[in-house]
Amino acid sequence: MIDYFSIALTHGLILFALWRLMPREELDVEGAPAEKPLRPWLKGEEAEGESPDA
Numbered sequence: 001m002i003d004y005f006s007i008a009l010t011h012g013l014i015l016f017a018l019w020r021l022m023p024r025e026e027l028d029v030e031g032a033p034a035e036k037p038l039r040p041w042l043k044g045e046e047a048e049g050e051s052p053d054a
Contacts, residue, residue, distance in 0.1 A: 021027070
């Protein structure tokens, strides 16, 4: 019983991730993105061109 539950759970999560990723417009464009992606979790801690371990 637990094996079926774990298989269903993992496959369900994979399907959910695919369902969320498929409508994204970035998947239809080839090449590098035009602008740097936003990373709100940094909150200005990293300056432009400066690595955090420097």
